Amino acid sequence: MFHGFIYLRKREPFQTKPSNSAMGESERKRIIIDTDPGIDDAMAILLALSSPEIEVIGLTTIFGNVYTNLATKNALHLLEIAERTDIPVAEGAHSTLKKVLKVRIADFVHGSDGLGNQYFPPPQAKAIDQSAAEFLVEKVNQYPGKITVVALGPLTNIAMAMELDHKFSQKVGQIVILGGAFAVNGNVNPAAEANVFGDPDASDIVFTSGADILTVGINITHQVIMTDADRDKLAKCEGKFAQYLCKILDCYFSYHMDAYAIQGIYLHDPTTIIAVVNPSLFTYTEGIVRVQTCGITKGLTIFDNTMKRFEGITDWSNKPKIKVAVTADTPAIFQLIMDRLMNS
Numbered sequence: 001m002f003h004g005f006i007y008l009r010k011r012e013p014f015q016t017k018p019s020n021s022a023m024g025e026s027e028r029k030r031i032i033i034d035t036d037p038g039i040d041d042a043m044a045i046l047l048a049l050s051s052p053e054i055e056v057i058g059l060t061t062i063f064g065n066v067y068t069n070l071a072t073k074n075a076l077h078l079l080e081i082a083e084r085t086d087i088p089v090a091e092g093a094h095s096t097l098k099k100v101l102k103v104r105i106a107d108f109v110h111g112s113d114g115l116g117n118q119y120f121p122p123p124q125a126k127a128i129d130q131s132a133a134e135f136l137v138e139k140v141n142q143y144p145g146k147i148t149v150v151a152l153g154p155l156t157n158i159a160m161a162m163e164l165d166h167k168f169s170q171k172v173g174q175i176v177i178l179g180g181a182f183a184v185n186g187n188v189n190p191a192a193e194a195n196v197f198g199d200p201d202a203s204d205i206v207f208t209s210g211a212d213i214l215t216v217g218i219n220i221t222h223q224v225i226m227t228d229a230d231r232d233k234l235a236k237c238e239g240k241f242a243q244y245l246c247k248i249l250d251c252y253f254s255y256h257m258d259a260y261a262i263q264g265i266y267l268h269d270p271t272t273i274i275a276v277v278n279p280s281l282f283t284y285t286e287g288i289v290r291v292q293t294c295g296i297t298k299g300l301t302i303f304d305n306t307m308k309r310f311e312g313i314t315d316w317s318n319k320p321k322i323k324v325a326v327t328a329d330t331p332a333i334f335q336l337i338m339d340r341l342m343n344s
Protein backbone atom coordinates (compact mmCIF):
# COMPACT_ATOMS: atom_id res chain seq x y z
CA MET A 1 0.00 0.00 0.00
CA PHE A 2 1.07 3.52 -0.80
CA HIS A 3 0.47 5.52 2.39
CA GLY A 4 1.80 8.81 1.19
CA PHE A 5 -1.45 10.70 0.88
CA ILE A 6 -1.18 12.22 4.34
CA TYR A 7 1.63 14.33 3.01
CA LEU A 8 -0.30 15.42 -0.01
CA ARG A 9 0.31 19.04 -0.75
CA LYS A 10 -2.26 21.40 -2.12
CA ARG A 11 -1.74 23.14 -5.39
CA GLU A 12 1.31 25.15 -4.36
CA PRO A 13 3.85 22.39 -4.34
CA PHE A 14 6.07 23.67 -7.12
CA GLN A 15 7.06 27.14 -8.12
CA THR A 16 4.16 27.82 -10.35
CA LYS A 17 4.66 29.99 -13.36
CA PRO A 18 2.05 31.54 -15.62
CA SER A 19 1.41 29.18 -18.49
CA ASN A 20 0.40 31.42 -21.32
CA SER A 21 1.84 34.84 -20.76
CA ALA A 22 4.67 36.14 -22.88
CA MET A 23 7.56 35.20 -20.63
CA GLY A 24 10.88 36.96 -20.54
CA GLU A 25 13.93 34.89 -21.46
CA SER A 26 15.18 35.01 -17.88
CA GLU A 27 12.00 33.41 -16.51
CA ARG A 28 11.97 30.46 -18.89
CA LYS A 29 13.15 27.18 -17.43
CA ARG A 30 16.16 25.79 -19.28
CA ILE A 31 15.53 22.12 -19.92
CA ILE A 32 17.47 19.19 -21.30
CA ILE A 33 15.29 16.30 -22.44
CA ASP A 34 16.82 12.85 -22.05
CA THR A 35 14.81 10.81 -24.51
CA ASP A 36 14.37 7.56 -26.46
CA PRO A 37 12.05 8.63 -29.30
CA GLY A 38 9.57 6.90 -29.36
CA ILE A 39 6.11 8.13 -30.41
CA ASP A 40 5.14 9.71 -27.10
CA ASP A 41 8.66 11.15 -26.86
CA ALA A 42 8.08 12.79 -30.26
CA MET A 43 4.87 14.31 -28.89
CA ALA A 44 6.71 15.47 -25.78
CA ILE A 45 9.58 17.07 -27.71
CA LEU A 46 7.21 18.94 -30.04
CA LEU A 47 5.10 19.97 -27.05
CA ALA A 48 8.17 21.27 -25.23
CA LEU A 49 9.21 23.23 -28.32
CA SER A 50 5.70 24.78 -28.43
CA SER A 51 5.77 25.85 -24.78
CA PRO A 52 6.86 29.42 -23.99
CA GLU A 53 7.52 28.57 -20.32
CA ILE A 54 10.56 26.48 -21.21
CA GLU A 55 13.65 26.70 -23.35
CA VAL A 56 14.96 23.38 -24.65
CA ILE A 57 18.75 23.71 -24.56
CA GLY A 58 19.57 20.16 -25.63
CA LEU A 59 18.42 16.63 -26.19
CA THR A 60 20.33 13.63 -24.89
CA THR A 61 19.51 10.14 -26.08
CA ILE A 62 19.09 6.76 -24.48
CA PHE A 63 17.90 3.24 -25.30
CA GLY A 64 14.40 2.17 -24.32
CA ASN A 65 11.76 2.54 -26.97
CA VAL A 66 14.55 2.08 -29.56
CA TYR A 67 18.33 1.45 -29.44
CA THR A 68 20.38 4.52 -28.61
CA ASN A 69 21.76 5.09 -32.14
CA LEU A 70 18.20 5.15 -33.50
CA ALA A 71 17.10 7.42 -30.63
CA THR A 72 19.81 9.86 -31.74
CA LYS A 73 18.71 9.68 -35.37
CA ASN A 74 15.08 10.25 -34.35
CA ALA A 75 15.96 13.14 -32.03
CA LEU A 76 17.85 14.86 -34.89
CA HIS A 77 14.97 14.14 -37.26
CA LEU A 78 12.41 15.66 -34.87
CA LEU A 79 14.49 18.82 -34.54
CA GLU A 80 14.57 19.06 -38.34
CA ILE A 81 10.77 18.71 -38.43
CA ALA A 82 10.55 21.51 -35.85
CA GLU A 83 13.18 23.59 -37.70
CA ARG A 84 15.19 23.73 -34.49
CA THR A 85 18.49 22.24 -35.60
CA ASP A 86 20.16 24.90 -33.46
CA ILE A 87 19.43 22.60 -30.46
CA PRO A 88 22.32 20.16 -29.84
CA VAL A 89 21.79 16.41 -29.54
CA ALA A 90 24.25 14.40 -27.42
CA GLU A 91 24.22 10.64 -27.74
CA GLY A 92 23.97 8.64 -24.55
CA ALA A 93 24.76 5.17 -23.27
CA HIS A 94 24.24 2.05 -25.39
CA SER A 95 24.17 -0.30 -22.44
CA THR A 96 22.99 -0.15 -18.84
CA LEU A 97 25.11 1.24 -16.03
CA LYS A 98 26.25 -2.32 -15.28
CA LYS A 99 27.18 -2.69 -18.98
CA VAL A 100 24.39 -5.09 -19.83
CA LEU A 101 24.32 -4.83 -23.60
CA LYS A 102 21.13 -6.80 -24.12
CA VAL A 103 18.70 -3.99 -23.31
CA ARG A 104 14.90 -4.27 -23.58
CA ILE A 105 13.58 -2.41 -26.60
CA ALA A 106 9.87 -1.57 -26.96
CA ASP A 107 9.67 -1.70 -30.77
CA PHE A 108 6.34 -3.52 -30.39
CA VAL A 109 4.97 -0.26 -28.93
CA HIS A 110 6.55 2.32 -31.27
CA GLY A 111 7.35 0.42 -34.49
CA SER A 112 10.76 -0.79 -35.59
CA ASP A 113 11.84 2.76 -36.54
CA GLY A 114 10.49 4.11 -33.22
CA LEU A 115 8.24 6.54 -35.09
CA GLY A 116 5.29 4.42 -36.15
CA ASN A 117 6.99 2.60 -39.05
CA GLN A 118 7.15 5.70 -41.23
CA TYR A 119 10.82 5.26 -42.18
CA PHE A 120 11.52 8.96 -42.57
CA PRO A 121 14.66 9.94 -44.54
CA PRO A 122 17.76 10.12 -42.37
CA PRO A 123 18.50 13.50 -40.78
CA GLN A 124 21.24 15.72 -42.22
CA ALA A 125 22.53 16.89 -38.86
CA LYS A 126 24.82 14.93 -36.56
CA ALA A 127 25.06 14.56 -32.81
CA ILE A 128 27.70 16.66 -31.07
CA ASP A 129 30.98 15.00 -30.03
CA GLN A 130 30.23 15.08 -26.31
CA SER A 131 28.46 12.14 -24.70
CA ALA A 132 25.08 12.71 -23.03
CA ALA A 133 26.67 12.52 -19.56
CA GLU A 134 29.41 15.00 -20.51
CA PHE A 135 26.84 17.40 -21.97
CA LEU A 136 24.67 17.17 -18.83
CA VAL A 137 27.67 17.85 -16.59
CA GLU A 138 28.80 20.78 -18.72
CA LYS A 139 25.37 22.42 -18.65
CA VAL A 140 24.76 22.07 -14.89
CA ASN A 141 28.18 23.63 -14.31
CA GLN A 142 27.44 26.43 -16.76
CA TYR A 143 24.05 27.19 -15.15
CA PRO A 144 24.21 25.87 -11.57
CA GLY A 145 20.76 25.42 -10.04
CA LYS A 146 19.08 26.49 -13.27
CA ILE A 147 18.83 23.35 -15.40
CA THR A 148 15.81 21.08 -15.35
CA VAL A 149 16.57 17.64 -16.72
CA VAL A 150 13.47 15.89 -18.02
CA ALA A 151 14.15 12.15 -18.15
CA LEU A 152 11.79 10.28 -20.46
CA GLY A 153 13.72 7.00 -20.73
CA PRO A 154 15.89 4.75 -18.56
CA LEU A 155 18.08 6.77 -16.19
CA THR A 156 21.51 5.55 -17.31
CA ASN A 157 22.77 8.89 -18.66
CA ILE A 158 21.70 10.75 -15.53
CA ALA A 159 23.42 8.20 -13.26
CA MET A 160 26.56 8.46 -15.44
CA ALA A 161 26.49 12.26 -15.13
CA MET A 162 26.33 11.77 -11.35
CA GLU A 163 29.36 9.45 -11.52
CA LEU A 164 31.26 11.90 -13.71
CA ASP A 165 30.61 14.87 -11.43
CA HIS A 166 29.94 14.01 -7.79
CA LYS A 167 28.33 17.41 -7.26
CA PHE A 168 25.90 16.96 -10.17
CA SER A 169 22.94 16.29 -7.84
CA GLN A 170 23.52 19.57 -6.04
CA LYS A 171 24.13 21.57 -9.20
CA VAL A 172 21.14 20.39 -11.20
CA GLY A 173 18.00 22.49 -10.63
CA GLN A 174 15.47 19.68 -10.78
CA ILE A 175 15.19 16.27 -12.41
CA VAL A 176 11.66 15.52 -13.57
CA ILE A 177 11.34 11.83 -14.33
CA LEU A 178 8.80 9.73 -16.16
CA GLY A 179 9.28 6.62 -14.11
CA GLY A 180 7.87 4.18 -11.64
CA ALA A 181 4.52 2.63 -10.85
CA PHE A 182 3.33 3.71 -7.40
CA ALA A 183 0.58 1.55 -5.90
CA VAL A 184 -0.31 0.22 -9.36
CA ASN A 185 0.97 -2.55 -11.63
CA GLY A 186 3.84 -1.93 -14.01
CA ASN A 187 3.67 -1.93 -17.80
CA VAL A 188 6.55 -4.35 -18.48
CA ASN A 189 5.15 -6.85 -16.01
CA PRO A 190 3.01 -6.50 -12.86
CA ALA A 191 6.03 -5.22 -10.91
CA ALA A 192 7.87 -2.81 -13.17
CA GLU A 193 7.42 0.33 -15.22
CA ALA A 194 9.42 0.36 -18.47
CA ASN A 195 11.88 3.20 -17.80
CA VAL A 196 12.84 2.00 -14.33
CA PHE A 197 13.01 -1.61 -15.57
CA GLY A 198 15.32 -0.47 -18.42
CA ASP A 199 18.10 0.30 -15.94
CA PRO A 200 17.06 -0.40 -12.33
CA ASP A 201 20.58 0.17 -10.94
CA ALA A 202 20.74 3.62 -12.51
CA SER A 203 17.21 4.39 -11.26
CA ASP A 204 18.12 3.48 -7.69
CA ILE A 205 21.21 5.70 -7.83
CA VAL A 206 19.26 8.65 -9.23
CA PHE A 207 16.31 8.30 -6.83
CA THR A 208 18.65 8.24 -3.82
CA SER A 209 21.11 10.85 -5.11
CA GLY A 210 19.82 13.80 -3.07
CA ALA A 211 18.94 15.83 -6.18
CA ASP A 212 15.63 17.70 -6.26
CA ILE A 213 13.59 15.01 -8.00
CA LEU A 214 9.98 14.80 -9.05
CA THR A 215 8.90 11.50 -10.49
CA VAL A 216 5.70 11.07 -12.47
CA GLY A 217 4.77 7.40 -12.56
CA ILE A 218 2.30 5.49 -14.69
CA ASN A 219 -0.20 5.77 -11.82
CA ILE A 220 -0.50 9.36 -13.12
CA THR A 221 0.21 9.03 -16.86
CA HIS A 222 -2.37 6.27 -17.33
CA GLN A 223 -4.99 8.90 -16.50
CA VAL A 224 -4.07 11.13 -19.43
CA ILE A 225 -5.53 9.52 -22.52
CA MET A 226 -5.94 10.72 -26.08
CA THR A 227 -8.95 9.06 -27.70
CA ASP A 228 -9.71 8.37 -31.36
CA ALA A 229 -11.98 11.42 -31.39
CA ASP A 230 -9.18 13.62 -30.06
CA ARG A 231 -6.88 12.33 -32.77
CA ASP A 232 -9.50 13.30 -35.35
CA LYS A 233 -9.48 16.82 -33.91
CA LEU A 234 -5.71 16.93 -34.21
CA ALA A 235 -5.90 15.67 -37.79
CA LYS A 236 -8.19 18.57 -38.73
CA CYS A 237 -5.59 21.12 -37.61
CA GLU A 238 -3.30 22.49 -40.25
CA GLY A 239 -0.40 22.96 -37.85
CA LYS A 240 2.83 21.27 -38.85
CA PHE A 241 3.27 19.39 -35.57
CA ALA A 242 -0.35 18.20 -35.50
CA GLN A 243 -0.06 16.88 -39.05
CA TYR A 244 3.25 15.19 -38.34
CA LEU A 245 1.99 13.49 -35.17
CA CYS A 246 -1.12 12.16 -36.89
CA LYS A 247 1.17 10.30 -39.31
CA ILE A 248 3.01 8.47 -36.55
CA LEU A 249 0.21 7.76 -34.05
CA ASP A 250 -1.47 4.73 -35.69
CA CYS A 251 1.02 2.22 -34.43
CA TYR A 252 0.75 3.54 -30.85
CA PHE A 253 -3.06 3.32 -31.02
CA SER A 254 -2.89 -0.30 -32.27
CA TYR A 255 -0.56 -1.24 -29.44
CA HIS A 256 -2.96 0.19 -26.84
CA MET A 257 -5.86 -1.67 -28.39
CA ASP A 258 -3.83 -4.93 -28.30
CA ALA A 259 -2.37 -4.47 -24.83
CA TYR A 260 -5.08 -2.61 -22.92
CA ALA A 261 -8.18 -3.01 -25.11
CA ILE A 262 -8.64 0.77 -25.21
CA GLN A 263 -9.31 3.01 -28.21
CA GLY A 264 -6.90 5.60 -26.99
CA ILE A 265 -3.27 6.16 -26.06
CA TYR A 266 -1.53 7.00 -22.80
CA LEU A 267 0.27 10.33 -22.98
CA HIS A 268 3.18 9.38 -20.70
CA ASP A 269 5.91 11.67 -21.99
CA PRO A 270 3.76 14.74 -22.81
CA THR A 271 2.27 14.60 -19.29
CA THR A 272 5.79 14.72 -17.86
CA ILE A 273 6.55 17.85 -19.91
CA ILE A 274 3.42 19.45 -18.42
CA ALA A 275 4.80 18.73 -14.94
CA VAL A 276 7.56 21.19 -15.92
CA VAL A 277 5.38 23.64 -17.86
CA ASN A 278 2.60 23.93 -15.27
CA PRO A 279 3.45 22.05 -12.07
CA SER A 280 0.39 23.41 -10.28
CA LEU A 281 -1.66 20.83 -12.22
CA PHE A 282 -0.12 18.08 -10.05
CA THR A 283 0.20 17.34 -6.36
CA TYR A 284 2.91 15.21 -4.87
CA THR A 285 3.96 13.44 -1.73
CA GLU A 286 7.51 13.14 -0.43
CA GLY A 287 9.34 10.04 0.63
CA ILE A 288 12.21 7.71 -0.13
CA VAL A 289 12.11 5.57 -3.23
CA ARG A 290 14.32 2.51 -3.69
CA VAL A 291 14.34 0.26 -6.71
CA GLN A 292 14.52 -3.52 -6.75
CA THR A 293 17.47 -4.36 -9.01
CA CYS A 294 17.08 -8.12 -9.49
CA GLY A 295 14.73 -11.05 -9.28
CA ILE A 296 11.10 -11.31 -10.28
CA THR A 297 10.36 -7.82 -8.98
CA LYS A 298 13.29 -6.19 -10.83
CA GLY A 299 12.32 -2.57 -11.53
CA LEU A 300 9.78 -2.33 -8.71
CA THR A 301 9.73 1.14 -7.11
CA ILE A 302 9.22 0.92 -3.36
CA PHE A 303 8.16 4.10 -1.58
CA ASP A 304 8.73 4.75 2.12
CA ASN A 305 6.49 7.58 3.35
CA THR A 306 8.79 7.89 6.42
CA MET A 307 5.79 7.84 8.80
CA LYS A 308 7.07 4.85 10.73
CA ARG A 309 10.33 4.61 12.62
CA PHE A 310 11.49 1.11 11.74
CA GLU A 311 13.47 -0.80 14.32
CA GLY A 312 17.10 -1.01 13.20
CA ILE A 313 18.63 0.21 9.98
CA THR A 314 16.79 -0.48 6.73
CA ASP A 315 17.90 0.06 3.15
CA TRP A 316 15.73 3.20 3.17
CA SER A 317 17.27 4.68 6.33
CA ASN A 318 18.95 8.05 5.90
CA LYS A 319 18.30 8.25 2.18
CA PRO A 320 17.13 11.54 0.72
CA LYS A 321 13.45 12.07 -0.06
CA ILE A 322 12.08 12.70 -3.51
CA LYS A 323 8.72 13.99 -4.73
CA VAL A 324 6.30 11.48 -6.19
CA ALA A 325 3.30 12.79 -8.10
CA VAL A 326 0.05 11.46 -6.60
CA THR A 327 -2.78 13.45 -8.15
CA ALA A 328 -3.19 15.32 -11.38
CA ASP A 329 -5.79 17.59 -12.89
CA THR A 330 -6.03 15.32 -15.89
CA PRO A 331 -8.63 17.27 -17.92
CA ALA A 332 -6.51 20.43 -17.64
CA ILE A 333 -3.29 18.57 -18.46
CA PHE A 334 -4.87 16.95 -21.49
CA GLN A 335 -6.34 20.24 -22.69
CA LEU A 336 -3.01 22.00 -22.40
CA ILE A 337 -1.30 19.25 -24.41
CA MET A 338 -3.99 19.41 -27.11
CA ASP A 339 -4.03 23.22 -27.28
CA ARG A 340 -0.29 23.38 -27.71
CA LEU A 341 -0.15 20.62 -30.32
CA MET A 342 -3.19 21.90 -32.23
CA ASN A 343 -1.78 25.41 -32.45
CA SER A 344 1.73 24.47 -33.42
Ligand SMILES: O=c1[nH]cnc2c1ncn2[C@@H]1O[C@H](CO)[C@@H](O)[C@H]1O
Pocket residue numbers: 038040041065106109152187188193194195218259268269
Ligand atom coordinates in the same frame (compact mmCIF):
# COMPACT_ATOMS: atom_id res chain seq x y z
O1 LIG B 1 4.24 -2.15 -22.55
C1 LIG B 1 5.20 -1.38 -22.61
N1 LIG B 1 6.45 -1.85 -22.63
C2 LIG B 1 7.52 -1.04 -22.74
N2 LIG B 1 7.43 0.29 -22.81
C3 LIG B 1 6.22 0.82 -22.79
C4 LIG B 1 5.07 0.04 -22.68
N3 LIG B 1 4.04 0.85 -22.66
C5 LIG B 1 4.53 2.11 -22.74
N4 LIG B 1 5.84 2.08 -22.83
C6 LIG B 1 6.79 3.21 -22.92
O2 LIG B 1 7.41 3.32 -21.64
C7 LIG B 1 7.22 4.62 -21.08
C8 LIG B 1 6.25 4.56 -19.93
O3 LIG B 1 6.50 3.51 -19.10
C9 LIG B 1 6.72 5.48 -22.22
O4 LIG B 1 7.82 6.16 -22.79
C10 LIG B 1 6.10 4.52 -23.19
O5 LIG B 1 6.28 4.90 -24.52
